Amino acid sequence: MSRPGEHLGRIAGYRLTGFLGEGGQGVVYLGLDPSGTEVAVKVLRVGMPGDPEAARRFFRQVELARRVAPFSTARVLDMGMHEERPYIVSEYVRGDSLERAVRRDGPRTGGGLERLAVATATALAAIHHAGVVHRDLKPGNVILGPEGPVVIDFGISRALDHAVTQTGAVGTPGYMAPEQVRMEPVGPAADVFSWAATMVYAATGRRVFPGDSVAAVLRALLYGEPDVEGVPEQLRSLVLACLSKEPAGRPTSDDLVQTLTGRTALTTTPVPATMPAPALEPEPAPPPETAPPPVSLWKRWWRALLAGGVAVCVVAAVLAMTMWSRSPGTGPAPTATATATPPLGTDIGRPLAGHTNDVRAAAVGTLDGVPVVLTGSDDETARLWNLRTSQQLGAPLAGHTEWVRSVVLDQLDGRPIAVTASDDDTARVWDLRTGQARTLKGHEGDVKGVATVRIGDRHVAVTASADGTARVWDLRSGEQTGAPLTGHKGAVWAVAAGQVGGRAIAVTAGDDKTVRMWDLTTRKQVGAPMTGHTGWVRSVALANLDGVPVAVTGSEDTTVRVWDLTSGKAYGAPLTGHTGWVWAVAAGNVGGVPVVVSGGEDKTARVWDLRTRKQLGAPYTGHTDCVWSVAIGLLDGRPIAVTGSRDQTARAWSLGPPR
Known part of the structure; x- marks a missing residue:
């Protein structure tokens, strides 16, 4: 039997780039989705010629697998029929x-x-x-x-x-x-x-x-x-x-x-x-x-x-031997966990209290199997918290001499790291096992934002600064690579990074009311600035909306806007509801629904369905002052959001179904 799809360059919107493995159920290929992200495409041996009922039963069962929260699992991303055979697309690890x-x-x-x-x-x-x-x-x-x-x-x-x-x-x-x-x-x-x-x-x-x-x-x-x-x-x-x-x-x-x-x-x-x-x-x-x-x-x-x-x-x-020699991979897009997930907006655990000033930044991840959140504060420290116990883990990450504005959790050569950005004009890369840090120096103004991404085999950080530039840093050496990204007229407050169309890209936002996309290989701006906000833009996140790569931004004009990164145009109407400046946004996927969480000056965090542009549930109102930061992640398989506030606390709350 020939390998299904062996002669094909594409299956649906996925370009096949390599052969990963073959087993009793089917053949697995390495592929690229429309945004250029690597995926695994499994073409099954079982055929369903002219049997729509069989196909319906099959996809109904696969749809259940799409509900699985992606904690230590490779998520099912897509499915369909190709030449009368079903295929399943999953993350690639x-x-x-x-x-x-x-x-x-x-x-x-x-x-x-x-x-x-x-x-x-x-x-x-x-x-x-x-x-x-x-x-x-x-x-x-x-x-x-x-x-x-x-x-x-x-x-x-x-x-x-x-x-x-x-x-x-x-x-x-x-x-x-x-x-x-x-x-x-x-x-x-x-x-x-x-x-x-x-x-x-x-x-x-x-x-x-x-x-x-x-x-x-x-x-x-x-x-x-x-x-x-x-x-x-x-x-x-x-x-x-x-x-x-x-x-x-x-x-x-x-x-x-x-x-x-x-x-x-x-x-x-x-x-x-x-x-x-x-x-x-x-x-x-x-x-x-x-x-x-x-x-x-x-x-x-x-x-x-x-x-x-x-x-x-x-x-x-009579035994079906399943063999994937390699797996579909990484990419944090949280999904709902069925009935065990508390309703939307439910407090989870106690407030994370320990910072002595505003909590400006938050990132959710895992450390040695423990769900954690990393927070950054105006007290010049970053702190790691166990989300199960609401307790601080270890000593604060201390070394910055000004406010910590942005934080990232990542892995570098298999070791857990944190990256922090500060108003002291630097970013720092922390080894979370040893607590040691490498300083990224080069900006001539406050470093307001940081994101990490891979450019080929290089793992890099991208920083955004009040000096009007974004810069790219090799995380292994700590050296700046290539020319700064220049074009904004004023401070660059936020940066997000990812892959679009096979290219490593960054999206930046700033005081000039614009949103800009950059090719990180060429260091060139892609297209014209994205305009529409009527005030400064202080936050940006990347998402995938039904196969379309988008950026999501929050602004002084009290709106959240969505931008199609393939056209550079606004995607649908703004998300309106906040009654004050929108300081923070985070994007994810809950139960198959692409969502955004936003936080603002009005002391609330809000959850939005990106498809319908509707707010999901009531605003989250637990903080006593403005919400500076938001992040999306998982706590023991349950989708959650974490918010940081001027009230000096961070809080975790459920992204389950509305009450």
């Missing part, structure tokens, strides 16, 4: 699979194993909260990316089951749960079993149920005891609980996260062997004209094969 890394480098140990366990368990919790069961979690579906472990391929097996009248997407021997082997209902507990088997492989380099054939492995899985020799003691009891033969006897994915992060102790309750597995994804009744598959006959045949020790080739023929 560079890195080896856990399976390959263990074969090459040996088992994971110490903190590396602990971080792997937390990240993958949290990914499972996000998947389950979205109403999805992975059904094929294994070392090959965990990618060790530059920002940590990422789980891929969730929900595709279930989608294939719904697309065709056969039961073939079972899982992978040695990692599937007993109920999968017995062809019984499969729920989240099956993923918990697979997680434990994956952790055993990570810790020991061998499968938890050994065997010299597929049939032997499956018999051991059904009737044998797990081999957990070599698994660290602190992880072993949890793994054993997860490997219970009966699904109702296993912890939930939320239990895993709670236990691994030390918030609760593991407790287990014996469960009768006859208790059925919980089903998170109920099977819809088939339409009247569609005959259901002969499930009972299939089950009897499958069980007979297992009991008789069927040959490897026969068993392998």
Whole structure:
């Protein structure tokens, strides 16, 4: 069989640029989306010629996977049909699979194993909260990316089951749960079993149920005891609980996260062997004209094969082996977590209190599996906070001699970093493991904004300054690269950076009421300035609106505006509602809805649907003074916003559905 799409340059709006891998479900290509961002495009083997109902069932199931919050998961971005075959587009993460890394480098140990366990368990919790069961979690579906472990391929097996009248997407021997082997209902507990088997492989380099054939492995899985020799003691009891033969006897994915992060102790309750597995994804009744598959006959045949020790080739023929040699990747666009997410505007935790002056900047990320926020303040420090506990982590990042205006969280060569911009005319790059900093010097005025991006293989920071320029810095060397970006008439207050059409770009905004886009390779302005605001522009964020790259800006004129970066024109009407200057904007995606959060002089933060231009829910009114900064991120799989204020606090609040 030839590789689907091998002769094609494009699938829909995605240009194929390389071959990533091939497995039982399909072929995976590296591609570029219309904005130039790398994606993974998976073309499935199953065909649906002339069967719109099969396609509808398939895409309905894949749509569930799009709800998964992207904490330690590679998000599903798009789907469609190409030459009567379905394709799925996901984020692309560079890195080896856990399976390959263990074969090459040996088992994971110490903190590396602990971080792997937390990240993958949290990914499972996000998947389950979205109403999805992975059904094929294994070392090959965990990618060790530059920002940590990422789980891929969730929900595709279930989608294939719904697309065709056969039961073939079972899982992978040695990692599937007993109920999968017995062809019984499969729920989240099956993923918990697979997680434990994956952790055993990570810790020991061998499968938890050994065997010299597929049939032997499956018999051991059904009737044998797990081999957990070599698994660290602190992880072993949890793994054993997860490997219970009966699904109702296993912890939930939320239990895993709670236990691994030390918030609760593991407790287990014996469960009768006859208790059925919980089903998170109920099977819809088939339409009247569609005959259901002969499930009972299939089950009897499958069980007979297992009991008789069927040959490897026969068993392998009915197992769908999912193989992505590399994964879809990074790109923070938060999505909603189903019913566990509190309503929009709900306070999460306590205010982050510790700064002794205005909180001017905020950024959300993770550090060693812990959700964190970095804040910058007029007290000349930046501070890191644990979003789960609302507690400050470590000592303040101290060294600036004026207000800290902008902050970024990122990774540099696999190490977590912070980048801060200050009115002392400098930016600083902080190693968050050591607390050491490198100073970026060159501006002749306050540095008001900072963003990070990659230009080819170079990781850079882009800074915006009151000296009327933006400048580009090599994060490894700390040296300025190329000429400054000049053109603004007055202070440049804000900068955002990303990829558009395969080019690394920056978008700047300033006191001259304009918004400008720059090609970071040529250092040239792209097109004419974007005009429309009637006052200064102090904030900018980048977003993707139904495939169109856009910039979002906030202004003294009390509006938020959206700009089409392909045309340089305003995109729709301004977002109006603030009764004071708009100081801050952040953009993201919640439950498939592109949203903007804005903060203003009127002491409120507001959430907007970018498609409809409507405000979602009531304004957030917890601060007692103006909102200087906003950021969007995730807290244990839940989409949140973080705001910083003149009242010297930062606050986290839910981006869940409106009340």
